[in-house]
Amino acid sequence: MIVKRAELSFLERLYLPTLLGGLQVTAKHFFRKKVTMQYPEQKWTVPAGYRGAPYLVKDQVGRTKCVSCQLCEFVCPPKAIRITPPGSSNGLDSGVVEKSPLEFDIDMLRCIFCGFCQEVCPEEAIFLMKDYSLTGTSRSEMIYNKDKLLALGGVHQDKIQKWKRKAQEALHQGVTP
């Protein structure tokens, strides 16, 4: 079968109507709601539950919540976490929370933002927060230490405060917590 190519009409040959049609689409988009954003000047607000960079937190009375149990170090799939436990130098006068980390490093180049550390933490001391674009000019700069992680993590309003409760209970019974 032979298909005969149709002749173009005069208007079609004129080309202008198609051009105007295209401009009309463009013009409509000028007045629509914008779907892109001016990154990086304009930052994206992440939805709730987003898994960004893991940071350490303090509780409302300023105690570093991490007790250096090293469960997150154990569970972290890419081995991004490195904790230095306090060692026996932690005296017998440490108070009810006997341990806290001497040093706590997270290698943000290694972290895969899986959230396992947050999930395993028995102390609610580490949370994946909203930060998603971490940059640095060297590898060592991308290893965040304890102070940096705590500064970035901020304060966590702890509803349970189990150590405080334990200490109060003990004091109430006349025992040094």
Added chain:
Amino acid sequence: MSTAVKLEAKSVAAPVEMMTVNVNGRSVSVPKLMPDHNGKPVPTTMLQACQVAGVEVPHYCYHPKLPIAGNCRMCLVEFGLPMMGADRKPILNEDGSPKIAKQVLPYDPSQPRGAIACATPISPGMEIYADSIATQQMREGVLESLLINHPLDCPICDQAGECKLQEYSVEHGQATSRFVEEKVHKPKRVDLGPRIVLDDERCILCSRCVRFTRDIVGDDALGFVNRGSYNTLTHFPGKPFDNNYTLNTVDLCPVGALTSKDFRFQMRVWFLKETKSVCTSCATGCNILMGSREGKIHRYEPRQNDAVNSCWMCDEGRLNYKWIGREDRLKTVMIRRGNAPQVVGKWPIALAEISARLNAAIPGSVAIIGSSRQTTEELWLLAKIAKKLGAKTDTKVREGEADKLLVNADRNPNSTGARLTGFLTEKAGNNIRAIVEGLKVGSIKTLLVFGEDITTLGISSALLDTVDCLIVSEILPNATTAKANYLLPGCAHAEKRGTLINIKGRVQKFMKAVEQPGEARPEWEFLNELAANIAGHHRFVSIEGLFNAMAQDIQPLNGLTWSSLGDQGVTIAI
């Protein structure tokens, strides 16, 4: 801390009298008598029968090397006994099998009566239901009661990861706690003695520690005060818990109540790689496990070997590991020519020069001071070199006080090896005087020193200056290494493999736990090269081959091979 404790099912008297019991529906034949903690044969218990049958019965207070206390109730099991008629004959089922009566509470026959498996002797035809519903409920009940006042300190508790309370709670406990009242609080961080900290809240009152120190060590130092949920472990007022075996209670404690001040908060136990090794602090040679992570040793723990150390080791030996990771370890080969200062050298150059010098030495002009801390293989190679050169040899004597349990008066771990390999031809310490004389008159021109600071043996630094060629292999710097013409950095036992022969002739091998620092090399490797260059010895490429050849050469070791030593070693006639 939770060293798996194996039970040797061998009875003392032969032939062994057996008895048949039924465990979980399976008949097993078990010896009627089994050794108690002293090795004395006593009636076999239900727990032992279950172990023979391969059925694990959870337990806290029971330990095969301690007297039985039966106070934790964790090992409760449901059981049945053959029914007896009035004529004292067993009542039979229709099929002729004996009728079994499940034991029930006398005041409520609808309820099963459990018995503690650790302390109940077996009787013929007894049936043990180690995983029946009733047994499971008993375990749940016991765990619930133990956890009522337990602080659940797991995140900060050193025992977490090897805690029997954690393990049994997961296996046999309940998922949630029903306890809503206030927990009883007890003293925390109690300073029991120089090496032990006690957390009374975590203690489950099993009395293992009390029995160990009273019955095994003979230092009645611990006890319980108060009653009921206020029952508290403590030491006697004014008497610190301080004997040379206190740290064994940390291993024995099934929970994190007793903790070692040394290991406290150093590292979580699940990161530790365990390496089978032998303690080198005295001639007993206790079997140990070295716990290390990424090249750092964090603790020693005893490893059960009934021929040597049972389940224990002394505190002194246990804590004698810190020097291994010291910063000032010797890491490079040093060469000093004439009176010039030492400069960094290379292994091949040093070994070639040493070989040439020793080959050129006139017979009798060389002396070798070795160490009874060296491995048998190293001493054997040294003995070969000494024989070829006609060298006088000696080692340093280390004597201390012996005790009744483990510590030997000889603080060298391998005196027997030094003797058997032929390195020591006389009593240790006998030749040193002659060597000093030889150095003074100049008849000894070349001195080889392995692993000892000979300035402590009456050879002054000034005298060392007069030696033509001083060859020293050491681990840590000392007054002798400062004078060396050739300084060869060696390895600690944790960094190499080898064997030691203890005072009773137990040949035991140890494994490598961590990497050596810098260019340090295991002594047997370079001694092997020197022995080949000097005595025309075969060049061995592995410690296995070296040991096997040595075993053929030394008569009392004949027939032994590296693999036949196993993990626990072999006792030879010495």
